[in-house]
Amino acid sequence: MCYFTFVSSIGLGGRTRTAEDKRDRLLDVAEAAFCAHGYEGTTITVLAVEAGVTRPTVYAYFTSKDDVFRAVADRVRREFLDLQERVDTSSPERTAREGVTAFLAAWVRHHGMLTVIAHQALADPAVRTLRREILARVERRNAKFVERLVAAGLADPAVAPADFSRAVTGIVARAAEIVAENPQQASAQAQQIGDAYLRLAGIDAR
Numbered sequence: 001m002c003y004f005t006f007v008s009s010i011g012l013g014g015r016t017r018t019a020e021d022k023r024d025r026l027l028d029v030a031e032a033a034f035c036a037h038g039y040e041g042t043t044i045t046v047l048a049v050e051a052g053v054t055r056p057t058v059y060a061y062f063t064s065k066d067d068v069f070r071a072v073a074d075r076v077r078r079e080f081l082d083l084q085e086r087v088d089t090s091s092p093e094r095t096a097r098e099g100v101t102a103f104l105a106a107w108v109r110h111h112g113m114l115t116v117i118a119h120q121a122l123a124d125p126a127v128r129t130l131r132r133e134i135l136a137r138v139e140r141r142n143a144k145f146v147e148r149l150v151a152a153g154l155a156d157p158a159v160a161p162a163d164f165s166r167a168v169t170g171i172v173a174r175a176a177e178i179v180a181e182n183p184q185q186a187s188a189q190a191q192q193i194g195d196a197y198l199r200l201a202g203i204d205a206r
Contacts, residue, residue: 023061026051027075030068035112039069039120070130073117076110077134084141092154092203095145097194100172103138104190107176108183114173139165146201156202164200171196 029051033042044065048055062068083106087098107114114134121128142165149155157164175189197203 019061026053026058026061027068027072031072031110031113034069034072034116039116044068069127072113073130073134076106076113077137079106079110080134080138081141084138092149093198096197096201096203097190099142099145100168100193100197101190103168103172104175104179104193105186107172108179108186111176111180114176135169139169142168149201149203154203158200158202167200168193168197 026047030042030047033046033050037046042065044055044058047065047068048058051058058068062071080103083102084099087102088094117127117131117134121131139162143161146155146157146161146164150157150161159167171193175193179186179189
């Protein structure tokens with residue numbers, strides 16, 4: 001499922017939009033296009049048509065399809081990082097639960113694009129590196145969070161923090177597939193992931 005399927009191109013070329021707004025709008029259209037057509041099926045022409053602009057307009061913001069693809073992927077990466085900055089830090093439990101809930105929601109929101117990236121990474125070393133970059137800093141931050149809790153005597157993870165963090169990413173990715181197919185499962189999946197996080201990290205629920 002792609003949550004950018006219904007992006008409208010109305011007003012994309014309007015003079016009231018800033019250059020940054022137009023670029024962001026093009027990235028919305030691009031994410032929907034990559035979800036719908038895959039990497040190979042998405043071209044600059046496709047992007048221009050679906051955005052309701054000319055090819056030169058797209059080239060005014062991006063040098064190539066690969067540039068667009070990387071820009072969309074980088075936006076996903078930045079969203080993953082930003083959500084870690086907005087969680088409730090009043091207790092380890094709240095930080096963990098809000099963090100994984102937000103991570104799951106973002107993964108579901110970008111499920112289609114992340115799937116395209118994963119498929120393209122199988123044959124393209126550059127995209128494989130890009131995929132690793134999307135997750136690496138998120139996982140490092142999560143691992144450092146657990147390390148700080150261990151140092152403070154507030155956590156006793158079942159495995160090393162770095163391994164734990166990678167495991168959480170895998171759990172969230174699988175849960176996102178379930179929620180993408182059945183959105184009504186979102187709350188239950190978030191609750192279950194939060195429970196699993198606390199138990200695997202050895203964090204007392206308080």
